[in-house]
Amino acid sequence: MTDARPKTIQIFLPNGNPQGIRVARITSRTVQAVEIPRKKLEEAGNREEARGVGVYVLFGSAEGDAGKPPAYVGEAENCFERLEVHQQRKDFWTTAVAITSRTRSFTKAHAKRLEYDCYRVARDAQRFRLQNNQEPSEPHVPEPMLAELQDNFEAVQTLFSTLGYPILDPLTTDRQRQERRALRCQGRGADARGAYTEDGLVVFEGSEVRLDTAESVPDSVLRRRENLREEGTLVEENGALVFTEDHPFDSPSGAAGVVLGRSSNGWREWKDRKGRTLDEIERQ
Known part of the structure; x- marks a missing residue:
């Protein structure tokens, strides 16, 4: 979870274009994030921030009704030079974000440790489908360096989220609190629990989903269910589909449609322990 204390973040637009390269900095920290759209990669070669030692993440888009977006x-x-290699070898990504040091203090050891920590936290946060073929191994770094990096890691989390890539933020940061406010969506062969959060409607791990679908089920629901099965988020167990991890949906209706296997109004299908609908709780 990112640090909840107040902070000032500066976002610099080198060419004045919000859709171009962006450099984000927390004024009290030495780490910085450089967001580079793929089509602007050549231009990024002129930026000192992009050529530093550091960790980077390649981000792709979740196309259509796919599940989680891909990331590497x-x-x-030299982050820019490595991105040039990925320009030739990896097709999925549309944007890269590099984390470097404003004071050029990062060494190869810093970068290896940041890579290990970012991968581990991103894997546990479950927001993106990681495309790495191998998990980074834990590098040995001196204790003072480790303490420095741990102190800066919350800044790294904040910078990714500020730029719109919450890859290091867990979906449900306080599960006990969410469980107390849990909603339920039930139907034939379905019994799901979830919570309405800033991430949308998050369906909890272990929720049961109807195995078959209604004849009138929308194509978008079918595609979403198929994609969730392909990526392993839904698996078949004892005559039902079961969520293997917490999963966010942009809308309550999208979540209800997948759970119930039919067109659904999620604002009415998701209910709390008192039987109140999500519509009654949030909109009335």
Whole structure:
């Protein structure tokens, strides 16, 4: 979970274009994030921030009704040069975000440790489908360096989230609190629990989903269910589909449609322990 204390973040637009390269900095920290759209990669070669030692993440888009968007975590002594390699070898990504040091204090050891920590936290946060073929191994770093990096890691989390990539933020940061406010969606062969959060409607791990679908089920629901099965978020167990991890949906209706296997109004299908609908709780 990112640090909840107040902070000031500066976002610099080198060419004045919000859709171009963006450099984000927390004024009290030495780490910085450089967001590089793929089509602007050549231009990024002129930016000192992009050529530093550090960790980077390649981000792709979740197309159509796919589940989680893809991402790849890596490290480099020169982030821009490594991104040039990925320009030729990896097709899925549309944007890269590199984390480097404003004071050029990062070494290869810093980068390796940041890569290890970012991958581990991103894997546990379950927001993106990681494309790494191998998990980074834990590097040995001196204790003072480790303490420094741990102190800066919350800044790294904040910078990714500020730029719109919450890859290091857990979906449900306080599960006990969410469980107390849990909603339920039930139907034939379905019994799901979840919570309405800032991430949308998060369906909890272990929720049961109807195995078959209604004849009138929308194509978008079918595609979403198929994609969730392909990526392993839904697996078949004892005559039902079961969520293997917490999963966010942009809308309550999207979540209810997948759970119930039919067109659904999620604002009415999701209810709390008192039987109140999500519509009654949030909109009335």
